[in-house]
Amino acid sequence: MDDLLADFLTETSEGLVALDSALVRLERNPDDKATLSEVFRIVHTVKGTCGFLGLSRLEKVAHAGENLLGRWRDATLKVTPAGISLVLASIDRIRLIVAGLEAKGEEPAGDDAAVIAALNAAADGEAPPVAEAAEPSAEPAMAETEPAAAPGAPQTIRVSVEVLEGLMMLVSELVLTRNQLLQLARSEDNQAFAVPLQRLSHITTDLQEGVMKTRMQPIGNAWAKLPRLVRDLGHELGKKISLEMKGAETELDRQVLELIKDPLTHMVRNSGDHGLENPADRRASGKSETGRVMLNAYHEGGHIVIEIADDGRGLPLAKIKAKALAQGMTTEAELAGMSERDILRFIFRPGFSTAAQVTAVSGRGVGMDVVKTNMERIGGTIEVRSQEGKGTAFIIKIPLTLAIVSALIVESGGERFAVPQIGVVELVRAGGEGAPQLERIKDALVLRLRDRLLPVVSLARLLRLDTTAREDSGFVIVTQVGAHVFGIIVDRVFDTEEIVVKPVAPILRHVTMFSGNTILGDGSVIMILDPNGIARASGVGGEAAPENDTEARPTGGMGVAEKTSLLLFRAGDATPKAVPLGLVARLEDVERARIETAGGRPLVQYRGRLMPLVPLNPMWSPDMAAERQPVLVFSDGDRAMGLVVDEILDVVEEHLTIDPAGERPGFLGSLVINQRVTEVVDTSWWLRQGGEDWFGSGAATRAGAARRVLLVEDSAFFRNLVVPALTAAGYAVTAVPHAREALKLREAGLGFDIVVSDIEMPEIDGLALARTLREGGPWRDLPLIALTGKAAPDDVTAGRLAGFTDYVAKFDRDALLASLRQCLSTPLGA
């Protein structure tokens, strides 16, 4: 591409950005002569240059636009919104052609007759045809071009982004080398070097700041498209919206700017679509018809704060509560204890949208959770404030730059790590004399800090480092991720250092605990911890989406918030299979020679008895068995069944978010583990294949002795797991998916010996069910066992208060059986 063309492209791109805003201004203020002249001038320039460069297609479109604008300028025609729409459409077309020009170096082929005809008609004073002219053609979407400098800024030169990136990289290296030199100088007492080194250090810092400045861009660049967007939005939704922007000149790193552009656009769109009421509603509530969307940006500390506010209807608290309950994100009891702020934060959960209907504008499945995740990825936070009837405000706080950050160097389990200081709230020495004390609630570490209990995670434990170190003392890095404050316990804290964040090698990208790595002053490589990753991995950040699953959950999928140990194996086809580890009694390698056949069924003598073998692969036969055939043993008491598989792969901790799409006999569905689709085995189905008598009631000697158990569990997945486990133990199990149905059974006069209930269920949760049962009626004195993923001390207490006899963690099959035995043998209240 020759220089002339390149200059034309840059200039035109700048002009087009200015045109959008100017046209919207003109529409609001049709008599604004100055704006009209500006618009005319830009279009005229484009046209003129096109002619000069021989770009005939562009010239024709620009010429038609200029015609209409000329009539307006000469005041022979009046500026109308319809006319503005036409001009905007022609600008879009110009943009499209420019984009093609940029990509290929020549004008793309295409037909602009419709646009030109519409413009000419309007210029002739005819009513413009309906917005057809504005229909996008099937040409490639345009690529946005950044203006390299603010228009009208004095004395600027254009520098390509690559040059700046290159400079930044060199400065990063220089900073590292400087750090290395300083480190060396500290250990050597050589006065001769000290002074020039000091000078070098200062210059490096200045240079770093200078180069950083070149990467800074006013946030207004990310806002340039918003006036147009809001205008179109208003037209589309029949709302009157005014967009107010403050602090557009506030600068931030272009890398950060790029990353927040889309989330910002999304949020402004949301404010206009969901936040603002339509004019009639606004009038009815005594507001001016025109809704306001306000953007405000300013610097605060090393951060930039961006506020996106509207004066609309505010977030409906009651609706959020109802929705959170319906989606099983919380319980009535939990809601009762929540502050308004906490309730509002539900909107950041994956899959949460209160919009009653999905409009063309928003509600396309990209929710606030994605916005939040994007912000957190760059070390930012997002807060929401809302007042019903008054409006909503989102406050985003993001770091100014990502390339060079100040970090705390810490040691844990004999290894050093860098913790970016941005998330660090304070540093506490814990466990010493007079210092705040670390305490333990069951397995959870907490720090009592100024009347507050802070959850603490052990870095050594989280990273599976040498955990022989004592955990009752050390340094606690108090960290904030979003609204969550938690502590990370480390053994030692060294120093702070300016570090250059480098991405980790692709083969390590799946380790989400690190945001990158860097080289320290002493030349050693060090991993940079990602507080967000740590919060997610340790379950501190309650809103975190399951890993590898930032998208909304598939509808109809069964989801559980807690992680479960899954045994991964291969059998038959290449698709990995998974089964909850808690259900598997043992893993065995059975020698091929020991596999026998009886009545056409493979068997093996196992612990003095015959154990039926059920192959997961229907093609399997004993003579195909491996030398040492891997078998998953499911057992109960003295009976056992062996599931024949090809290969045991791994044990992983995963969220059980099962997509029922892959459901088929023997499999509950699929989920993604380590980026591979994995089928979840329906254990009960396979147990049934092991022989009809597996569930037989003949074994009166078994623990259950046909005692009647009512299981209340909303997740089909857990029902499928618990029912076979209990049936296998000889209990007669009735399972219902709702507390409501359980109560129906009570009214129908059915009798049970014991009730096992899940805690988190929609509508009536386990606690409410327990309270209802204890209030009176035939089941008043039945033992009640709570089955839950959350067994924190507070939950246990709440459960006991509600009337539960015992509290058992989900999947802990043995504990559940033990609890059943115990509850059934001890009369209640004894």
Add this chain to the structure above:
Amino acid sequence: MQQALNASGRAAPPPPMADEATDMFLTLTVADQLCGVPVLTVRDVLGHHSITRIPLAPPEVAGSLNLRGRIVTAIDLRLRLGLPPRDPATQAMSVVVEREVELYSLLADAVGDVLPLPQAQRAANPPTLDPLWREVSTGVHRLGDRLVVLLDVERILAIG
């Protein structure tokens, strides 16, 4: 598979001279086994280097090291090839290779010479070779009374 039997010289005629560089291999020893990596993939050979362990990384990943300001991910060939871990008292050598602008170091027990190992004299993997080795090896070369297993760097780095 047939080539495995007639490695002694009845194979196809040698390729043109232009391919000579591609026939040069750096030999290295991993648990007494002689291996070769194409010399064109090698960026550097380093002696002992301090390596930072990376928690939660795959076991084959020994850690990362600093090569003149660049961060290099070290892969322990012994673990990658399913061999017993190195005696902690001995120090590993690093063979630095590049893949998609990232640098990786292959940790070997010792690094030998650069040798021409012409394609013509190369034998395919014997069918009895351990599947793990077959996966990462492009063939076997006879060198005097020893065998050199030629490693495919791309496949060695295909971890996780």
